[in-house]
Amino acid sequence: xxxxxxxxxxGYLGWPTAMYFSNKGYKVTVADNYLRRNESKxxxxxxxxxxxxxxxxxxxxxxxTGYEIKVIIGDLTSPDIIRNIFNGKVQYNWAIDKNFSGxxxxxxxxxxxxxxxYSMIDYVHSNFTIQNNLLVTNNLMxxxxxxxxxxxxxxxxxxxxxGTPNIDIEEGWIDIEHKGRxxxxxxxxxxxxxxxxxxxxxxxxxxxxxxxxxxxxxxLMQGPVYGIETEESKIDNRLRTLFNYDEIYGTVxxxxxxxxxxxxxxxxxxxxxxxxxxxxxxxxxxxxxxxESSPAKSGELRIFNQFMETLSVNEIAxxxxxxxxxxxxxxxIKSIKNPRKESEEHYYNPVHQGLxxxxxxxxxxxxxVLTEMFKVVEEYKGNVNKDIIMKNIRx
Amino acid sequence: xxxxxxxxxxGYLGWPTAMYFSNKGYKVTVADNYLRRNESKxxxxxxxxxxxxxxxxxxxxxxxTGYEIKVIIGDLTSPDIIRNIFNGKVQYNWAIDKNFSGxxxxxxxxxxxxxxxYSMIDYVHSNFTIQNNLLVTNNLMxxxxxxxxxxxxxxxxxxxxxGTPNIDIEEGWIDIEHKGRxxxxxxxxxxxxxxxxxxxxxxxxxxxxxxxxxxxxxxLMQGPVYGIETEESKIDNRLRTLFNYDEIYGTVxxxxxxxxxxxxxxxxxxxxxxxxxxxxxxxxxxxxxxxESSPAKSGELRIFNQFMETLSVNEIAxxxxxxxxxxxxxxxIKSIKNPRKESEEHYYNPVHQGLxxxxxxxxxxxxxVLTEMFKVVEEYKGNVNKDIIMKNIRx
Numbered sequence: 001x002x003x004x005x006x007x008x009x010x011g012y013l014g015w016p017t018a019m020y021f022s023n024k025g026y027k028v029t030v031a032d033n034y035l036r037r038n039e040s041k042x043x044x045x046x047x048x049x050x051x052x053x054x055x056x057x058x059x060x061x062x063x064x065t066g067y068e069i070k071v072i073i074g075d076l077t078s079p080d081i082i083r084n085i086f087n088g089k090v091q092y093n094w095a096i097d098k099n100f101s102g103x104x105x106x107x108x109x110x111x112x113x114x115x116x117x118y119s120m121i122d123y124v125h126s127n128f129t130i131q132n133n134l135l136v137t138n139n140l141m142x143x144x145x146x147x148x149x150x151x152x153x154x155x156x157x158x159x160x161x162x163g164t165p166n167i168d169i170e171e172g173w174i175d176i177e178h179k180g181r182x183x184x185x186x187x188x189x190x191x192x193x194x195x196x197x198x199x200x201x202x203x204x205x206x207x208x209x210x211x212x213x214x215x216x217x218x219x220l221m222q223g224p225v226y227g228i229e230t231e232e233s234k235i236d237n238r239l240r241t242l243f244n245y246d247e248i249y250g251t252v253x254x255x256x257x258x259x260x261x262x263x264x265x266x267x268x269x270x271x272x273x274x275x276x277x278x279x280x281x282x283x284x285x286x287x288x289x290x291x292e293s294s295p296a297k298s299g300e301l302r303i304f305n306q307f308m309e310t311l312s313v314n315e316i317a318x319x320x321x322x323x324x325x326x327x328x329x330x331x332x333i334k335s336i337k338n339p340r341k342e343s344e345e346h347y348y349n350p351v352h353q354g355l356x357x358x359x360x361x362x363x364x365x366x367x368x369v370l371t372e373m374f375k376v377v378e379e380y381k382g383n384v385n386k387d388i389i390m391k392n393i394r395x
Numbered sequence: 396x397x398x399x400x401x402x403x404x405x406g407y408l409g410w411p412t413a414m415y416f417s418n419k420g421y422k423v424t425v426a427d428n429y430l431r432r433n434e435s436k437x438x439x440x441x442x443x444x445x446x447x448x449x450x451x452x453x454x455x456x457x458x459x460t461g462y463e464i465k466v467i468i469g470d471l472t473s474p475d476i477i478r479n480i481f482n483g484k485v486q487y488n489w490a491i492d493k494n495f496s497g498x499x500x501x502x503x504x505x506x507x508x509x510x511x512x513y514s515m516i517d518y519v520h521s522n523f524t525i526q527n528n529l530l531v532t533n534n535l536m537x538x539x540x541x542x543x544x545x546x547x548x549x550x551x552x553x554x555x556x557x558g559t560p561n562i563d564i565e566e567g568w569i570d571i572e573h574k575g576r577x578x579x580x581x582x583x584x585x586x587x588x589x590x591x592x593x594x595x596x597x598x599x600x601x602x603x604x605x606x607x608x609x610x611x612x613x614x615l616m617q618g619p620v621y622g623i624e625t626e627e628s629k630i631d632n633r634l635r636t637l638f639n640y641d642e643i644y645g646t647v648x649x650x651x652x653x654x655x656x657x658x659x660x661x662x663x664x665x666x667x668x669x670x671x672x673x674x675x676x677x678x679x680x681x682x683x684x685x686x687e688s689s690p691a692k693s694g695e696l697r698i699f700n701q702f703m704e705t706l707s708v709n710e711i712a713x714x715x716x717x718x719x720x721x722x723x724x725x726x727x728i729k730s731i732k733n734p735r736k737e738s739e740e741h742y743y744n745p746v747h748q749g750l751x752x753x754x755x756x757x758x759x760x761x762x763x764v765l766t767e768m769f770k771v772v773e774e775y776k777g778n779v780n781k782d783i784i785m786k787n788i789r790x
Contacts, residue, residue: 131529134529208585
């Protein structure tokens with residue numbers, strides 16, 4: 001029975017990932033410090049519906065399936081807390097069997113401050129994002145180096161690390177010929193927020209660890225994710241992942257659907273030509289699973305671009321409007337002054353073949369998928385607080 | 396009268412830089428938290444001779460020249476301390492005129508944990524280096540953005556950010572043609588230590604600030620520096636900069652000379668083919684001055700490669716041996732097992748034209764320069780503790 005550790009197991013992706021692997025028979029441990037949960041309270045941007053905390057969710061999962069997901073609540077920026085997960089001194093906050101689960105074959109590292117706008121609020125939130133994200137990554141890297149060198153690290157990067165360059169975006173690496181000589185380099189990166197910059201720095205760090213200590217690392221350059229339900233959450237509504245619709249924590253498609261359901265105009269930033277690579281949350285799970293099943297080799301930093309289709313903000317707004325109107329909502333699209341400093345019209349041609357080659361079967365943003373999302377959001381329509389959709393964070 | 400703020404003003408380069416600008420009639424403020432001073436005590440690697448603390452040195456400087464260098468002792472990882480330097484709430488720890496000096500036209504940012512081996516001791520020192528170096532840079536960036544947007548930031552980078560690629564190293568930027576399209580990018584970077592990786596991250600951060608907020612930034616990719624005396628330190632021996640000869644804080648040329656003087660075999664790491672770009676401390680001062688005099692433009696990240704000649708470790712050892720023997724020392728060269736993981740034979744062809752174009756007149760590592768250094772080290776020969784030369788830090 002393989003053991004997988006999910007760092008950031010309380011998050012939008014963390015909890016569905018934990019259930020997914022548990023359901024496939026993996027031994028699963030989750031760790032989280034409830035950062036996002038606490039910060040979304042403090043910043044007054046609560047999710048669309050309440051979700052039980054990790055300990056409760058694991059208990060519900062166990063009652064429904066008989067599978068145990070061990071829970072650790074702690075701040076992974078503290079080296080001791082993360083090292084204890086590898087040296088056996090860990091105390092689980094929830095578990096059926098309180099004994100040490102042993103070294104994980106794989107760690108999925110989601111444990112970061114995940115919001116670009118959050119990182120741009122002011123210098124306090126900028127400092128916090130840098131410190132939080134880099135210390136967790138570094139603590140993980142050193143723990144694996146010192147205590148579990150065979151462990152495969154799967155780190156969530158971001159397509160936003162690349163920015164929107166005028167050349168094709170390769171999967172992590174580029175061969176450069178210059179003045180008659182050649183070298184392979186990490187593909188050049190320039191992020192659009194402090195958050196994205198910390199993702200670049202994570203890559204800098206792990207690339208160092210791979211070169212120095214032959215770590216096994218997969219870095220997944222993920223695009224914005226949409227979706228709510230996964231196969232496992234259908235067992236019980238209380239197992240649904242959190243869903244944000246505000247400017248700070250809500251990704252664009254999730255936000256647009258909530259806006260459409262509540263009669264709030266879809267907030268297109270500027271010209272709306274911003275193009276990104278998107279994926280369904282179900283595909284995140286598939287991608288992590290495929291990356292886990294065929295790990296990076298010792299001394300390899302393997303990079304995949306993790307998205308299934310590229311769409312512009314205008315295309316998304318049109319799709320949401322079309323489906324929304326069909327469902328009887330009166331959907332209006334409204335361009336607002338772009339709070340970000342970014343290209344609103346640009347070349348964008350990123351490669352994304354590696355995960356497909358590993359067997360991932362893409363979902364796309366179809367009318368059916370949108371309809372399913374509309375239905376869930378409609379259930380909770382009464383919870384939406386329109387005042388928190390825009391928070392006026394400027395770049 | 397131009398005002399310059401030197402962050403890290405107690406360091407090997409910081410103090411000579413402060414005197415240099417003071418001597419040229421600049422209004423100078425220095426800030427430091429004595430990190431290196433305290434850590435070199437804690438780690439038992441004291442400099443070759445004692446140097447008075449910043450407050451004492453500024454007092455001596457004032458007594459000898461009539462010029463005031465205002466002193467702030469504080470930890471610049473704290474946002475408040477650094478913002479107070481820009482908003483006028485600062486309390487000087489030493490000054491003749493205690494009134495606020497006003498906004499600086501230029502900030503020279505040396506305020507970092509400066510040692511590669513230090514960053515490699517263990518996870519505690521690695522975390523510390525990341526946190527310290529990035530928070531100071533970020534606090535500076537936000538302070539300038541929020542409180543003094545016209546200020547020119549001169550940040551000390553490192554040639555070590557580039558590593559030793561198989562293609563020529565340009566000055567910070569490279570034009571890439573790929574599948575028929577073109578884009579200009581930051582030259583690819585991959586550092587050889589956690590310390591060097593934080594230097595890469597500094598560049599990531601400041602490049603973000605330049606793109607978002609039109610900051611004016613010069614990033615100086617400096618090679619290892621050698622030397623002791625500068626024009627200003629000749630006024631009084633107590634004004635000499637600190638000089639380390641140990642593995643943690645001593646750069647290679649300074650270390651080799653101390654080894655030669657004390658009959659310790661010159662510690663060549665592995666094959667000794669490691670080639671780097673070197674410069675005299677006097678040239679550091681010239682380079683900073685020239686960069687200060689013709690600042691980067693608004694929205695420009697200007698990058699110069701700051702070194703005057705490339706030398707391999709073996710070439711340096713031979714030069715030190717030659718001069719040492721001529722001066723009557725019995726100099727032995729000994730290859731030791733390389734504590735670092737690095738290429739010991741490699742292509743190395745970095746451009747370094749930008750600073751020369753600004754008028755810098757290079758010094759080289761001549762026999763005369765080495766002889767002058769030997770003389771100073773010999774004065775303090777009795778202070779050398781051979782046991783601390785090698786500290787057995789492994790990569």
